[in-house]
Amino acid sequence: MKARARSSSRWAICLTAPSPTAMPPRCRRRTPMPELQSAWTPTPEQQAAWQQWCDTPGPRAHVARIALHGQSDPAAVDAALGALRVRHESLRTAYIDNGNELVACVPQAGTNGAATAIAAPGDAPSLPALDPATGDVLRACISPLPAGGATLWLLVSPLAADRGTVLKLAENMRDALDAPARIDGDEELPLQYAQYADWQQGARLGEDGTGSAGRAYWQAQAAGLPAPLRIPDALAGSAAAQGSDTWRHTLHGAHRQALAASARQFGTTPERVVQAAWWTVLARLCAQPVFSGAWLHDCRRDYDVMADAAGVFVKALPVSVAWDAQRSVAEHWRAWLPALDSHAAWQEAWQPGEAAPRIGFAVAPLPPAGVAMASPAWAGFDLVCEALDDGQGMAALALHARAGVLHPRVAQWVLAHLAALIGTLPAALDTPLESLSWPADDTLRVPQCWTGETPVDAGQTLLARIAQHARQTPDAPALDAADLVLDYAGLQRTVQGAAQRLRALGVGPGTRVALALPRSGALVASLLAVWAAGGAYVPLDPAWPQARRRSVLAQSAPVLTIAQQAAHDNATVIRADALLAKAAQVDGEFASAQEDAAYVLFTSGSTGEPKGVVVGHRQISHYTAAVCEALSLASCRRLGLTSSVAADLGNTTLFAALWQGACLTVASDDDMAHPAAFARYLRGREVDAIKIVPSHLAALLETDAPAVPATVILGGEPLPASLVQGLRRHAPDCRIFNHYGPTETTIGVMVHAVGAEDPAWPAGTAPLSRALGATRVRLLDDALRPVPAGVAGQLYVGGPQLAHGYLGRPDLDAAAFVDDPFAAGQRLYRTGDLARATPAGLQLLGRADQQVKIRGIRVEPAEVEAALLAQPAVAQAAVCAAPGPGAAAVLCAFIVPASAGSADTDALRRALAAMLPDAMVPSRLIALPALPRLPNGKTDRTALRTLAASPDDIAAAAPQAATASADAVETLVCALMAELLEQERVDPHADFFALGGHSLLVIKLVARLRRRLQVEIAPGVVFDRPTAHALAAAVREHGETAGELDARALTALNAAPQAAVAA
Structure with a gap:
């Protein structure tokens, strides 16, 4: 390579700053072109680096901090700086905007640069911005230390040096000031940056015949680049954080030996093995097997002649990553590592892209003793892993993150597990990616199994507790409903009298009774009476269509139905008022055993029919005792029942009130119909605790004077931060809890108390931080192995709250309830919910199957699809969830009409409403000529979800003949x-x-x-x-x-x- 002086170039670039007020002087004025020693067009590396710094808040300078033990007077520092400027002309180069191009030039007049400043003892410097237009690209400041010695601050423009250069300059300054005699002033000058720029431009223009091929190579790379890697919100730190963070992990001898052995096996270098391991860890951590990242490659590591050169040499080369979890580590790396060789071979033809990935990997020299970087390590990047080379190999790993990108404990976990993976090489190379064993690590302080903090006393049934309250506090209010008001003595008499009648009608252990009643006092008393008679209740929501009720009745085969009105020709139906009428005499006390079934709740089924979940009294007792203890519900004396008992969400307050001798207040349908009525209910009944679906509560707060009880328990769907903030505005002292649990695990198994510091949740929804009682919650992979903290897995639940199973469906039992590999003879319930462990707790991520939740109700798309396919007008159907108003999920159905032309979607909606509960009727019905298909012929549900989420496509399905409003x-x-x-x-x-x-x-x-x-x-x-x-x-x-x-x-x-x- 040879230097070539150029005063202009058609390849020049114009580097702009984000705003006029933030522009450095060289961008705000035109500086006269001085008499030149040499000139060149800034390189692509300089262009990219400067733009990244311009897009990053804060001063546009690298800052190095150097601990001085020798000379620290300004004259000595100025002399050392002068020597560096003589040795590296890039440190005395000016970057001048001459009106239509930016030119880098070295004036003939000697070394330029401001004199060394002196800061107050112990203070970090506060200096004016560097001025690259005048060659002011290197500056120093001395800060004396109270105990002796000094700190030298070195400021370097990103146009003149990259991170590796700054560390080398800092080491040179330290050596020059601590031991001047060791510095040889006659040593040969290194390669100058202008020479590198000239050589690189020649390669890029094709002076050696490879320019067009290089450009084609990088164009092909850009065209095939997948989406950038995205760090899940659940792993992020505080959104309000600013600046950047750095963490470091030392690599020991065993790590180096493993790297060397693996590098020999793959025919590559240890640093590239580290890079492959870095992307492997991120692929699993982020549950994103296909993504793009940036290889921040310093070409000085490829060319010995450049080793001591100063300037900007790092290129952000884009890399594509595609991991198949079932292939081995070695298979992946053998296929992937050659891409790095190709990148290095064509690096001179690289040009910065418009939107480079913001997560990268770099190799840099280990900072020498007494030297540290005090500025953002990688401006323009969110997260960079840096392998630090001490000259003998990879000595440490550093993780640099824009503040808030990673929670600190997550960052430590990432480094620890990256080091662990490196340490297990090459033994782990033949292991499939999904089977990599991550060693136990308490960096995040996240357990492998969540279980209750304190044992609970669940020896009594709920009926036994009610009987106890009737004896001890007979006059205490027990039930407050529009149709029925009872104290505990009255509730006990009513339940026992009704149980005696039910026994006479054939109700007993092993039988079931259907409850076709609205939410009311009669409903509560009737279900307790069914229990006292030994039976299990099967709730039938009055809002259900007749087809749904018939399906549930056919599967549950109740011996009796309790309803508001008895059909004159149906002897198996009894009116609730007749059942609950005062009994002349009650013979003994009726009760159920803990082993008996308590209720059968029907949830949406993937086979097209609902499935019944059988829950026993022992499970109810454990849940109720545990939730009362975990949420301190003893302080709540008037709990509101505001949900349908056809789903178990409302059972929290129903059971908790009666368990602890408090009063259950029952909201009527009218009370829940609109916000003003709901507020009147809460105030009029003096309700101090409710359990409700977040989206339902958000709708009911839409009034000028909302009422908020002292305790609010939210479940059935993710709890958004926006709702918490709204509740805090209306009731700052309100206790708010997030609650989670499938029906198969009896109402709930995990909770989270929303503290005063919440809701600063990175994911925007509340986590789950505490298991209830003796329940066991585990996060496992498909092979039932624990997943590392931060890695997505499926939630499995064990312990005393597992349901008996599915009514009459041993096939479903075998699929959903599996042997617990961690507790012999125990079961685990496979929830289908995906989650990851974070420092704040478990963060739910969605479903492993197609099941969705609509307004707190579980919906199996297959059941809705079956109902659609039962319509003669529908040939094919597919159903998925889509983002709806306010980010709430809505159900979207795609159909292919049986005959040509458009389908009557209104008629289809009416037909579905006659068959399915309201939450299962799609909000959107879209007719397509054909369903999208995958190559294997299956329905492409990803394409359907994309279509459902597209406002343009949804709008196209809506009526198009718009007319103006009349008034x-x-x-x-x-x-x-x-x-x-x-x-x-x-x-x-x-x-x-x-x-x-x-x-x-x-x-x-x-x-x-x-x-x-x-x-x-x-x-x-x-x-x-x-x-x-x-x-x-x-x-x-x-x-x-x-x-x-x-x-x-x-x-x-x-x-x-x-x-x-x-x-």
Whole structure:
């Protein structure tokens, strides 16, 4: 290579800063071109480095901190700096914008640079920004130490040096000041950066005949680059953190030996083995097998002649990673490592990409003793693993992260496990990636098995507890409902009398009784009576369609049904009021045994039919005792039942109230219909604890004066930080708990108390940090092996709360309940829920199967698909969840019509509503000419989820014939519907439910209409009149004069709709 002076170049680049006020001087003014010693166009490495620094907040300079034990006077420092500038012309180079290009030039006038400054003792320097336009790219500051010696701060422009160069310069400065006699002033000068720039440009332009081939190589790499690696939010630190963080882990002799052996086996270098191990760890940690990253490669490691050169040599070369969990480590690495050889061979032709991956790997010299970097290590990158070379091999690993990207304990875990993987080489090379054994490590202080902190006393049944309260506190309120108010003595008499009648009707152990009752006092007393008679209850939600009720009744085969009205020709149906009438005499005390079944709850089934989960009294006792202890529910004396007992979510307050002798207050359907009624219920009944689905509660808070009880337990779906913040605004002292548990594990197995520091959850939803009682919660892989902290796995639950099994379905039992490999003779329930362990607790990630949760209700898409395929108009069907309004999940169904033309989606929706519960009726029905297929012929559900999440595609499925609203009220209704549906506009004649509306959005819509128009509208009106046009007419029927309603509507509308109406 040879130097070539150039005062201009058509290859010059113009490097811009983010904003005028943040621009360094060379970007804000034109500096006259001095008489040059040499000039060149800044290299692609300089271009990329400078742009990354411009995009990073803070000073645009590398800062090194050097501990001095020798000379520390400014004159000696200036002399040492001068010697460095003479040795490396890149340190006296100016970067000048001459109007149409940026030129790097070295003036003929000697060495330039500001004199060394002196800072106050012990202080870090506060110096003016470097000015590359004048050649001010290297500066120093001395800070004396109180105990003697000094700290030397070295500032270097990113245009003049990369991290490796700065560390070398810092070492040179330390040596020059600590032992001047060791410095040889006559040694041969190293390669100059201008020579490197000239050689590189020649290679890039094809002066050696390879330019076009190199460009083609990198274009092909860019075209095939997968999505960048993404660090899961659950592993992040504080979102408010600023700056950067660094962690280090030492590699010992065994690590070096393992690296050397593996490098020989693969015919590569130890540093590339470390890089392969780094991407392997990240692939598993992030559960992202295919991704792209950046190899921050310093070409000085490839060319001996460049070893001592100073400048910017690091290139962010893009790398693609694709891991197959079932292939061995060696198979992957043998296929992947040659790509690094190809990259290195074509590195001179590299040009920085528009959007380089922000997670990388680098190799750098181990910082010498007394030298440390005090500036962000890798500006423009979120996370970089740096292998540190001490000249004898890889001596340490450093992890550099933009503040907040990784939780500190996660970062330590990553380093520890990367070192562990390196240490097990080459023995682990033949191990499949999914079978890599991660050694136990307490860095994150996360257990391999979550279990309760204290044992609980669950020896009594709930009925025995009620009987005890009736003896000890007979006058204490037990039940407060609109239809029934009882103290504990009265509740005991009523339950025992009804149990005696049920026994006479054939109810006993091993039998089942259906409860076809709304949420009421009669429902509570009836289910307790069924227990006292020895039977198990089967709840039938009154909102279910007849087809669903018939399916549940056929499977459960109850001996009796308790209902509000008894059919005159059906002897197996008894009225609740007759059952609960006062008994003339009760012969003895009826009760169930702990081993008896208590209830059968039917959940959505993947076979197209619901499946019944059988739960016993022992499981209920353990859960109730454990949740009362973990949540300190003894302080709650009036607990609200606000959910359907056809799902077990509401059983938390139902059982907890009666377990501890408190009062159960039962909310009617009207109490839960709209926010104002809900607030009246909470205040009027003095409710101090509720259990509810987050999205339901969010809808019920939509009122000017919401009521929030002292304790709120949220479950059934992820708890978002936004809801917690809203609750805190309304009730700062409210106790908030996140609650989790499948029906098969009896209501709940894990909770999290939302503390004052929450909700600073990186993932945006609450974690789970505590197991209940003696339950055992494990995070396992497909082979039932524990997964490392931070790695995604499936939740398995064991312990005393596991359900008996599925009613009459031993095949489902065998699939869902497996032998516990950690406890002989015990079972584990395979939940299907994916999660990862984080410092804050378990973070739920979604499902391992197709099951989804819609408004807190488990839905198997296969059951909905079966209902669709039962319709003659449907030839094919596929169902998936999609993001809905407010990020809540909604059900989206894709159908292929049986005949040509469009399907009648309204008719299909009505047919499904007659067969399935409300949560299982798709919010969106989209007709397609054909379902997308994978190469193996299976339905491409990923493509369907992408289609379902596309607003453009969803909008295309909605009615297209938009018409203008006729008046202000109709315009306001359209605007409110559009706001709730998160759509730009809503046609006045479009069906609210066909556009994605559902019952919770109805609650919000009615609440907003009440606030804006001051009219009372029941939610049922929206179901009867689901278009904006029809609903506006209903509002006028319920409201005051047309003029007053129009005036209120105009006031509520934003400027654009007002103008439209006025026109």
